[in-house]
Structure formats: C-alpha cells, structure tokens
Amino acid sequence: MKEQVQKTFEALFALEDIREVLREALPTGPDPGEEQAIRAGVARVRAILDDLEAGTGSPSVTKIAGSLGIRNREEEIINIQPIQAAGRLTPEARKALIAYGDGYSTCDACRKPFRLDKITKPPIAAFHEDLARFLNMDVARVVSGARRGFQAVTSTLVGKGDPVIVSALAHYTEFLAVEGAGGAVKEVPVSKQNLVTPDAVAEKIEAVLRETGKTPALAMIDHVDYLFGNVHDVAGIGKVVHQYDIPFLVNGAYTVGVMPVDGKALGADFVVGSGHKSMASPAPSGVIAATAEWAPRVFRTTAMTGDLTHRKFGIKEVEMLGCTLMGANLIAMIASFPTVRERTLRWDEEVKKSNYFIDGLLAIEGTKVLSEYPRKHTLTKVDTTGSFDRVASTHKRRGFFLSDELSRRGIVGEFAGATRTWKLNTFGLSWKKIRYLTEAFQEIAAKYDLPLATGTGPA
Amino acid sequence: MKEQVQKTFEALFALEDIREVLREALPTGPDPGEEQAIRAGVARVRAILDDLEAGTGSPSVTKIAGSLGIRNREEEIINIQPIQAAGRLTPEARKALIAYGDGYSTCDACRKPFRLDKITKPPIAAFHEDLARFLNMDVARVVSGARRGFQAVTSTLVGKGDPVIVSALAHYTEFLAVEGAGGAVKEVPVSKQNLVTPDAVAEKIEAVLRETGKTPALAMIDHVDYLFGNVHDVAGIGKVVHQYDIPFLVNGAYTVGVMPVDGKALGADFVVGSGHKSMASPAPSGVIAATAEWAPRVFRTTAMTGDLTHRKFGIKEVEMLGCTLMGANLIAMIASFPTVRERTLRWDEEVKKSNYFIDGLLAIEGTKVLSEYPRKHTLTKVDTTGSFDRVASTHKRRGFFLSDELSRRGIVGEFAGATRTWKLNTFGLSWKKIRYLTEAFQEIAAKYDLPLATGTGPA
Known part of the structure; x- marks a missing residue:
C-alpha cells in the first residue's frame, strides 16, 4: 500500500483506539490511567501524521481483527468494476458510519409509535419524505437492498402459479422474488439493439393471456439493465402495462441515485432502488417507493393477534418486517443523500x-x-x-x-x-x-x- | 459534547477529508494541488490533536451532512438501553467499517460460483464455517437481521392457515414472519415466573391439534425473551417439540453473541441470532443456522428458469434472495467475531x-x-x-x-x-x-x- 494511504488508515485506526478509551471511561471523565492512554494515543497519531506527510514509515497495521486486509481499492486505484462505481461512499457517509456504527444507533430517540420511519431525531422521518419526493412517488421505505423491495411486492401481489412479466435482461433477484412468492417469470424478448420495447411487452402479455388465461400479476422491468446498461423505454412500457391493469414495478437499481427518476412520469406503481449500487451507501441498503394507490397494500400493517394474549402490533408493516434499515447504513444513506440528489442533475x-x-x-x-x-x-x-x-x-x-x-x-x-x-x-x-x-x-x-x-x- | 470526544470525532472526520483527496488522485499519486490539500489536512488534524490533548477548543463540526448530529452516546454516557447494549461495536468493527464502508466492498474478489458465502478474500467463506461451529449447527448464513431469519424459515415451512407455536413472550417480528407466510400464531402461556415450560408447550401443541386437527408447521421459541430477559428451558422444549416432529427454531436474538449457545444441545433445527442486538455489529445484520437435515430446505437453490432465455441462476438461494449481507456490515461482524466468541465464555x-x-x-x-x-x-x-x-x-x-x-x-x-x-x-x-x-x-x-x-x- 502507498505510504500516504497506509498512514491515513493507521491514523484513523489509532483515533478509534483513543475513542475506545473514552468509551471505557466513566461519565465523570477519564481517570489518570485513561488520560495517560489518551496522551499516548495522541502521540501515536502525531507520529503517524509525520509519516503521512513525509511519505515515510513502514506499515504498522496490515490486518483488522487479525484476518481482514485494509481495503484500499478506492484510494489507490481507478475502479471500473460494473457494480461498485455508484456505491462508493461520499466522505459524509463515511463520517456517518464512524459516528453511527453501533448496532441500534438509530433507536436512541425512538418514541411512540415505535417505527423506524417515524423517528425524528436523527431526521429519519424527514428523509422518508425526501426520498418519496426525490422519486416523485407518494410513500417510500428504506429496505436492506433492492431485492427486498422486489420481495415485498411479489409477496404482496403474486400468488401461486401467477405469471409475472420480466424482461430477458431481468436481474436474477427478480427471478428469486417471483419464485419465493410461487409465481412464474415470463420474459419479454429484447430487440436487436438489446432494448425492451413497449410493443414487445404488449405481445408478451397477450401471449401469457393466451397461454395461461391469466392477466400477469405484476410487471417488473429494469429501467437500465445490468447486462448492457441500456436505457429502456420504461414510460412507454408503463403505458402498455396499465392498459392491462397490471401493477408496474420499475427496477431502478442502476438509475435511482445516478440519473433523474420520476416515478409518476414513468407510470410506476413501485420504484425500487439500491443504496449500495447507486446511492453511495453501504450494503445492504435500498429503497422502495409506491403510489398512494398501492402503498396501503405493500406497506399494509399487521393484522395478526395473539390467540392467547390478544397482543397486536398494529403499526408494524408485514412486508417490511417492522423496522427495516436501522443503524449505520440508513444514516450513511441520509448523509450521502444531498450529494446523491445533486449528482443526478449532473x-x-x-x-x-x-x-x-x-x-x-x-x-x-x-x-x-x-x-x-x-x-x-x-x-x-x-x-x-x-x-x-x-x-x-x-x-x-x-x-x-x-x-x-x-x-x-x-x-x-x-x-x-x-x-x-x-x-x-x-x-x-x-x-x-x-x-x-x-x-x-x-x-x-x-x-x-x-x-x-x-x-x-x-x- | 465533551472536548475530548468532540475533538476525537473532528480528527476522524478531518482524516476522512484527507482520504477523499487520496481518492480523487490519479494512480500516479497526488498532484501538487492535492499534495497541498493533504498537507493542509494534516495541519488541521494536528491542531485538533492539540485541542484533544489540552481539552481546549470549541466545536468546529456539529453536524454531518448538515442534518445529522454526532452520536456520542457511548463515548460520554453509561447506556442501559435494553436493546442497544450488546450491539455496541468493538474497536475492530469500527475499523472495519472505516475500511469497508463502500457499497459492494465485499465483492472485490468475487469469483465463480458468485455467491457471498463462497468468497475467500476477505475470508467470508471461513467466517460462515466459524459461525456454524460457534452455534454447533451444520450450516450458517448471514442475513440482514434476525427477522430475515424468521422470515426465511416461515416462508419455507409455513403454508396458508398453518398454526405456528410461539410463546406469549414472542417478539413481534415472529408474528410478522408467520403472518407474511399466511400462518397463524398459537401462543404458549407462561408460568407464574414468566417462564415458558416444556409442559406448557406440550399442552399448547395438544390444544392446537384438537382445535385445528393440524400439527403445527413450526415452533419458534425465544431462548431469552425481550420482555423479561428470562432464560427459558429451550432444550426441554426442543425435546417436546421433536416428539411431535415439529421443526424447532430457537430465537437467539438475546443469546447468540453474549452467552454460549449450543444449537444441537438445544435440539434446534434452526438457530437465529441478531448482529446488531447481540454480536457487536452494525444494523442490519444477523445469522441463521440450520442442521444438515433442514439446511437443504431453507437454503434451497433456485429452480426458476426463464421461459424465453432458459436462464438459470442455480447457485442462488431463494430465501436468501441470492447474496445476503454484503458490504460493511458483514465485515464488521467478522471483525467483532473473535471478541464476541470470547465474551460468550465470560x-x-x-x-x-x-x-x-x-x-x-x-x-x-x-x-x-x-x-x-x-x-x-x-x-x-x-x-x-x-x-x-x-x-x-x-x-x-x-x-x-x-x-x-x-x-x-x-x-x-x-x-x-x-x-x-x-x-x-x-x-x-x-x-x-x-x-x-x-x-x-x-x-x-x-x-x-x-x-x-x-x-x-x-x-
């Protein structure tokens, strides 16, 4: 590893060691031994900074917890990996991870009605509104990856044996979401240009109707596909799909967070995005947004009652499994969001x-x-x-x-x-x-x- | 915020700013302007260290990304919050978050057959084996929270209208997992001491058999419950449950990662644990482990084939939705694991x-x-x-x-x-x-x- 990079990590780690001393101290403050440890820690950071500045020194830390190499891919290298590019963190997200890493860090000020998207401090409730607005949809929830968004929708709308329209370029997680719900994927062929066209979608729907006698339970189309990175005419497809009254999910894993996405203009009933793929957020993270028409179904609250205790957990949403993306990942998403929103305009x-x-x-x-x-x-x-x-x-x-x-x-x-x-x-x-x-x-x-x-x- | 804590965060953040300069530089190294920015950054960190050591200075950063306060709950305060205690990160986990925060950071060396639990660098495959061994189970997977573990099992084993045994102290996420699968919870009453006993479980199973004519599809019992923190006789319950050939899930959200858990000794077919609740890991994170008998069902691979392209994604597991806990959270879990394993012995x-x-x-x-x-x-x-x-x-x-x-x-x-x-x-x-x-x-x-x-x- 290059000296400057190595020493930057060492300084960060040495500061985490100082932080640990502070964590061990009583609320009354560090005792003399702890003060001594802090001074020794500061001296260590200073020595590392000397090396960082001079480009000198040999590595003193090469593994985390004895087994994990220090990842320097973004610090030293130009990374053209297909899925990693837009999931690289902003500096603000990295600071958020530092400050909010602890398990249930988002739950400090959880008050009635006890649901993640209602928390106002940190501003999680406001972020949910921002997200819905950003996608021009009515309601948004954060989830642990786009795939969890697909799953929530298929689990809600797709029954055993139901056909679901996807494209020949559909991501495998769409297959799994349909399979988990007991449905069957029906692939729309692509054009010579590897594009999914509205006409081809209409033909496939007709073919499915002829073959199964059933209207597809859902159409799920990738705004930009993972195989070619082609931009498909999702708005045109939305129109076709709605003519058959089929709910329409736009998979924005490669668009939400990098280019402008207007859910309503696309005719989407659901827009799903990936935090770690395109929103400069740690994995796993993602978003699912819905229209006011469909939100009550995919975000329906629990109706289950304990047969003995008669307990109800009425505010918790079944498909979301209650609270969703708690902790550091959500806070990092929020921290990256101003940059993410702005970059879609560029x-x-x-x-x-x-x-x-x-x-x-x-x-x-x-x-x-x-x-x-x-x-x-x-x-x-x-x-x-x-x-x-x-x-x-x-x-x-x-x-x-x-x-x-x-x-x-x-x-x-x-x-x-x-x-x-x-x-x-x-x-x-x-x-x-x-x-x-x-x-x-x-x-x-x-x-x-x-x-x-x-x-x-x-x- | 106390000066020392404030300045520790400021130094960490200032180092992230230096790191960002390194990220923007070409592989040939920083240009003169970037070198200058690094020097200025180092000078800034040094000034912050002076304040840290002297306990002086006023706060220069109070918000991350303009809206997120710096969380200092663990640095200044004794935190007795019921769900946060064992999810506090180890210093090693915090270092892991720093190094592996970027979206798909775990995917650098993903090779055939392209599944998270097969990755050897970082040592994710070995961690999966460690996890199974730690719980004395045969196969383990990481998931985004214990609730995803419940969901994977109910989705596999519980059909429409199927009764599922839970206790009167069951966590709400068990209710939701059963509801999502279309089943119905059947609560075992607790004793005067608020304990779930094997006898009470047997009586409830009998009652369900009488009432519905069906053997419950699953029994899901909390090793330690969230309401009282009582330790239930899960091994005894396991014996009863197996007499009826009911698969048995032990909810270890409050035990896995804090006290010794021996899945086989408990008679568990599935053990589910929470990373953010009890394994010193960021949210969302968790583990689901199964016996060799049940693993093929809950971790079954996809059987879905594209009707047009005949595509198959055979290695991907349906309930896991393919890859599960990618990125920083998994690496932080791995980083905390040596400490977590050791602390269960204390x-x-x-x-x-x-x-x-x-x-x-x-x-x-x-x-x-x-x-x-x-x-x-x-x-x-x-x-x-x-x-x-x-x-x-x-x-x-x-x-x-x-x-x-x-x-x-x-x-x-x-x-x-x-x-x-x-x-x-x-x-x-x-x-x-x-x-x-x-x-x-x-x-x-x-x-x-x-x-x-x-x-x-x-x-």
Whole structure:
C-alpha cells in the first residue's frame, strides 16, 4: 500500500483506539490511567501524521481483527468494476458510519409509535419524505437492498402459479422474488439493439393471456439493465402495462441515485432502488417507493393477534418486517443523500465522460461496444475480441495480460482474464481519471501493436 | 459534547477529508494541488490533536451532512438501553467499517460460483464455517437481521392457515414472519415466573391439534425473551417439540453473541441470532443456522428458469434472495467475531454484574424485579412503583425526574418518563461502570428520602 494511504488508515485506526478509551471511561471523565492512554494515543497519531506527510514509515497495521486486509481499492486505484462505481461512499457517509456504527444507533430517540420511519431525531422521518419526493412517488421505505423491495411486492401481489412479466435482461433477484412468492417469470424478448420495447411487452402479455388465461400479476422491468446498461423505454412500457391493469414495478437499481427518476412520469406503481449500487451507501441498503394507490397494500400493517394474549402490533408493516434499515447504513444513506440528489442533475456530464472513454476504446481497431451507442449510461458492455483478445491468443498469460497491464497502471475492476466481452462502469470518475483511463487502454494497445484508428480517438 | 470526544470525532472526520483527496488522485499519486490539500489536512488534524490533548477548543463540526448530529452516546454516557447494549461495536468493527464502508466492498474478489458465502478474500467463506461451529449447527448464513431469519424459515415451512407455536413472550417480528407466510400464531402461556415450560408447550401443541386437527408447521421459541430477559428451558422444549416432529427454531436474538449457545444441545433445527442486538455489529445484520437435515430446505437453490432465455441462476438461494449481507456490515461482524466468541465464555461475569446492580437497586425499599431472580441475564425488567414512582407522584417533572437525575449523572437508556415498570440492560459494562451505576441510583434514592434497606445494598 502507498505510504500516504497506509498512514491515513493507521491514523484513523489509532483515533478509534483513543475513542475506545473514552468509551471505557466513566461519565465523570477519564481517570489518570485513561488520560495517560489518551496522551499516548495522541502521540501515536502525531507520529503517524509525520509519516503521512513525509511519505515515510513502514506499515504498522496490515490486518483488522487479525484476518481482514485494509481495503484500499478506492484510494489507490481507478475502479471500473460494473457494480461498485455508484456505491462508493461520499466522505459524509463515511463520517456517518464512524459516528453511527453501533448496532441500534438509530433507536436512541425512538418514541411512540415505535417505527423506524417515524423517528425524528436523527431526521429519519424527514428523509422518508425526501426520498418519496426525490422519486416523485407518494410513500417510500428504506429496505436492506433492492431485492427486498422486489420481495415485498411479489409477496404482496403474486400468488401461486401467477405469471409475472420480466424482461430477458431481468436481474436474477427478480427471478428469486417471483419464485419465493410461487409465481412464474415470463420474459419479454429484447430487440436487436438489446432494448425492451413497449410493443414487445404488449405481445408478451397477450401471449401469457393466451397461454395461461391469466392477466400477469405484476410487471417488473429494469429501467437500465445490468447486462448492457441500456436505457429502456420504461414510460412507454408503463403505458402498455396499465392498459392491462397490471401493477408496474420499475427496477431502478442502476438509475435511482445516478440519473433523474420520476416515478409518476414513468407510470410506476413501485420504484425500487439500491443504496449500495447507486446511492453511495453501504450494503445492504435500498429503497422502495409506491403510489398512494398501492402503498396501503405493500406497506399494509399487521393484522395478526395473539390467540392467547390478544397482543397486536398494529403499526408494524408485514412486508417490511417492522423496522427495516436501522443503524449505520440508513444514516450513511441520509448523509450521502444531498450529494446523491445533486449528482443526478449532473447525469449528462457522466454520460459525456462515459462516451469519451468508450470512443477512446473504440478507436482501438477491432473493438466493439455491445451496449447501445452512443452511450446513455456509464455501465457498458464491450467486445474486445477483435483487439485485446488477439493479443491474448498468443500471450503466455492469455487473457490475464490485459489485467496485468491495467493493474500496472493502477486500474482494476475489469473481469480478470476476460478479453472478449466484458463490462465496466465509469460512473463518478473525474475527467482527469477518465482521460488517464482512456490513455491507459490506448497505451496498452500501442504496446501490443494494435492499430489505433486515426481521428477517432480522443484529441 | 465533551472536548475530548468532540475533538476525537473532528480528527476522524478531518482524516476522512484527507482520504477523499487520496481518492480523487490519479494512480500516479497526488498532484501538487492535492499534495497541498493533504498537507493542509494534516495541519488541521494536528491542531485538533492539540485541542484533544489540552481539552481546549470549541466545536468546529456539529453536524454531518448538515442534518445529522454526532452520536456520542457511548463515548460520554453509561447506556442501559435494553436493546442497544450488546450491539455496541468493538474497536475492530469500527475499523472495519472505516475500511469497508463502500457499497459492494465485499465483492472485490468475487469469483465463480458468485455467491457471498463462497468468497475467500476477505475470508467470508471461513467466517460462515466459524459461525456454524460457534452455534454447533451444520450450516450458517448471514442475513440482514434476525427477522430475515424468521422470515426465511416461515416462508419455507409455513403454508396458508398453518398454526405456528410461539410463546406469549414472542417478539413481534415472529408474528410478522408467520403472518407474511399466511400462518397463524398459537401462543404458549407462561408460568407464574414468566417462564415458558416444556409442559406448557406440550399442552399448547395438544390444544392446537384438537382445535385445528393440524400439527403445527413450526415452533419458534425465544431462548431469552425481550420482555423479561428470562432464560427459558429451550432444550426441554426442543425435546417436546421433536416428539411431535415439529421443526424447532430457537430465537437467539438475546443469546447468540453474549452467552454460549449450543444449537444441537438445544435440539434446534434452526438457530437465529441478531448482529446488531447481540454480536457487536452494525444494523442490519444477523445469522441463521440450520442442521444438515433442514439446511437443504431453507437454503434451497433456485429452480426458476426463464421461459424465453432458459436462464438459470442455480447457485442462488431463494430465501436468501441470492447474496445476503454484503458490504460493511458483514465485515464488521467478522471483525467483532473473535471478541464476541470470547465474551460468550465470560458470560458468568456478565451475570454477576447484572445481579450486583439489581441487588443494589432492590436495596432501595419498594423496588421489585419482575424478571426471574437471581438474574441469569443482563436484560432485566424492574418495578419501581414502590420507590421512584412515589417520588414521581408529587414531583413537578413527574416520571421525568428520574431521567433528569440519571442524565445529570451521565446515564441514559431507561425509558424516559417511566418510573413504574421499565427495562434495562447492563451487558458489557465494566465493574467500574456497574458500581458507578449502582451508586447513582442509590444516590438519587437518598436525595428523595427513599429508604435504603440496610445490609442489602452493595458493600
């Protein structure tokens, strides 16, 4: 690890050790032994800072709890991993994790009626309203991942044997949510451009009606899919779906938190988003929002009564299992939210950077983009069979030559060993990093005599 | 906030700002402007350390992201809140949160077959084996809270209208898990001592058989209940339940991670634990463990096939929704685990401290303990109707006088305003804090002329 990074972590950890002394002290304050420990701790942090500043010193901490390496992927490296890009924390979220890490930290001021989304200190209730507004939906709940949002909806709406419309690009968690409810997925085919179209959805619904005699219980479509990062005409699909009176769930795992999402404009009855995928939040975290029409069903409160005690827990929501995303993850989501909200307004710039890099890659002759092009998203599937894979075919490290070359330049997140079709995500990289990344790929191409198309690369 | 605590947080946050500069830098290292920002950051941390050491300076950061106060409950205060005590993080868990906060941080080295519990770097696969061994069960999975463990089991085993045995002290999340699956709770009455006995369970099963003609689909009993913190004869109950061939889930939310739990010895088919309640982990987190007999059912893999693409995601587990507790929470759980495992071996000492404090409280005449006594757990329900509530009846602040007095002494976590029956938890408090706490309550009693029984209080 680079000295500066290593020493930054060591200083953070040494401060946590000081904090632990404070935690052990009585409310009356540290005793003389504890004061001594704090002074020793401060001296240690100062010595670490000297090293941090001078770029000197050898690592004094290499593992947490004896087994966990210190993760430095975002500090030292350009990370183009397809699912990690937009889940990287903001500094504010990292501070929130520090302050609110303890188990039930959100429950300090839990008062009647004792439900997470009603807590006002910290401002959890207000955040729920912000979230609903942000998505232009009526009611929002936080959940432990988008998949829990799918599950809540399928468990509410899908019965045994019910068909559910998904697309041929649906994420596996949608399959599982349907399976858990006892339903059956019915996949809408994609166009030649790998797009899910309203017409194809209509045809599939008709086919399901013919085949099963049942109207699908739910349609669940990915706003942007995980395979190509293509932006589908969800608003058009919403219109079709509603003509059949089918409730419509928009899977915004790749959109909520990175680009503007207007649930009502999309015709969504439910919008589901992922905190750890696209809202700069720790895993697991996510959001499910519903319209006023559907909220009472998916967020229905318990009707169960104890047969003996006659106990009722009337305010608790069945699908949410009561309180949902308690603790640090929720507070980190809240801490990132101002930045997340603001960054969706700068989505055009992210798309520009995505296209700049993809153009630079396409300039390497033989390279293709399998996603829609020009790019409308930062997640892209590329095909380097005609370029880097030609090198791999004769290289002694085979496909790993590319990983080696990238790694040498401080770039990770490509699928190691893959030189044919693979995915990457440029979300959140600064222009400086985008240029560096583009040049790195072109440099590697040049090193292996892959021709660069003139005039097509970045200036 | 106390200066030392305030300045410790400020130093941590200032280091996160330095870290952010490193994150923005290219892999080639910080440019001159970034180096300058790092130097300025280091100077800022040094100035904060000066204040930390001298106990000087005024707060320069009071909110995170403009809205979130800095949580200092564990740094300045003795916290006796019933659900928070054993979810307080270890220093190692806090360091893990710092290093692994980013969204999908656990997925850096995810390789075939692409499932969380198979990841070896960080050592997630090994942790799953450790967890199963720790509980003396065969297979374990991490989940986002104990409630998700209940849900996985009810969703697997409970059908529409199926009766499920729970106790009259069952947690509301068990009700919700049964309701979600379409079942009906059947509560076992408690004894005069508020204990759930094997005989009472047998009688309830018989009653359910008579009433419904159905063998209950599941029995779900709290090892230690949330209302009294009583330790129930779960091993005895397990024997009864198995005589009827009913699968048996032990809810270890208040035991797994604080006291020894041997799933096989308890006759458990499933053991469920809570990370944020009892395993020094951030919320949401938890564990579900099963025997080799039941694991294939609750951890069954998906059988769903895309009707068009014929896609299968065969390794993913339906009830787990694929990968479960990704990211920071899992890594923090792993980081706390060595301490957690070790502390269960020191449970006797925790019980001693619990009894020391309760004895001190009982020495205040008129005070009663509603939980079993002597205490076998650190969570206790007390009745101060005959002591502190007598003061409250004439005090202008009513029940809040007690909260005021405790707060003045740096103690929080009692239910504010309650002076009749209320709960507290002493888990994890050092002897020094236990003595302080005991003296504080007796001091308050003395201040309001509540008599202290001679010879019954702490020496």
